[in-house]
Amino acid sequence: MKSVEELTALFRRRGRKVTAQRQCIFGVLQGDLSHPTAESVHEAARAEMETISLKTVYQTLNELAAMGEVAVLDLGTGTSRFDPNLESVHHHLVCRSCGKVRDLHADFSNVTVPTGSDEGFEVGGAEVVFRGLCGDCRQRGRRPLRPLAHGATRHRALQTHRRAQQEIQK
Amino acid sequence: MKSVEELTALFRRRGRKVTAQRQCIFGVLQGDLSHPTAESVHEAARAEMETISLKTVYQTLNELAAMGEVAVLDLGTGTSRFDPNLESVHHHLVCRSCGKVRDLHADFSNVTVPTGSDEGFEVGGAEVVFRGLCGDCRQRGRRPLRPLAHGATRHRALQTHRRAQQEIQK
């Protein structure tokens, strides 16, 4: 993504004000390769600014998304994740247990809809999502919470389950 | 998916009772290739059973999912969709405007994580999601609501927008 300075200039150009909170969030996103959730951006920002509110984080992230400076991913993990890496086309590795997301830089341009199978769709792009267990969860012996494709993580049972495992972890 | 009779037997074997509601839902799913949402299953079921409740539909769909008879998909469209087609491995075409999902039977077994890029993940499977505009939305001149990958459809603004378009459509 763009540097803090570039984003600052961009915001000014668009008539938005550049506050300390916003710069703090820019900074947090800058080095982040972990596809943070709004919540984790908030936590990181609070390390620098005690009082920054979750609301402000959401607002700024949405502004960045609207300006096309970050991507918003809904990969079926129950929460949106923000991806500051827009420079290169990439795909994702998603942990079935903790929902962690990693970039995967690989060329899948050969992955296309076979002719005649497009069902009348005007196909824009392809996303490849690999699901599995991340290193951390493997070591901890965590079991996948989502057995099936794009498992429905919004289901309360699974969310409860995930929270329970996070508690155990402490 | 299994026939109504097979599901009936299966439910009995598991100590579950087979009610008229459940058989109604089995029947609805039977011929459905559209990856219905719980809501649309409910509507279809109500055509046959006036009084069937959304709660019962959710419950039965979840039981079917727990028994591995249907798959639950969260493809970033804001609502879970249920896929009765488990016989063959397949991927999906998702409409960026209305959220409609179509099966795509294609072999992407050559789509794998390049060696050395697995980031410590124990990779289970790959899903390929093609996004675009379905035939209906193209004809209606609908614009995509989700410009980016797995666009965050849980955002209120987009949900409102989608409802608005559905209203217009009537």
Next chain:
DNA sequence: GATGATATCACCAATGATTGTTGATTGACA
């Protein structure tokens, strides 16, 4: 056919992620 365990109903409350509202205060920038 009687019995007991489940399902279902209607209704209402809760969940979690996200957004809206309000009113007061702070801070950016021309």
Next chain:
DNA sequence: TGTCAATCAACAATCATTGGTGATATCATC
């Protein structure tokens, strides 16, 4: 320096989904 946007805290609302209630209905079994 004045103005308008941004922020705050606090609280309510949203949507899809699940939980709880108590009453009624119905399945499976004897």
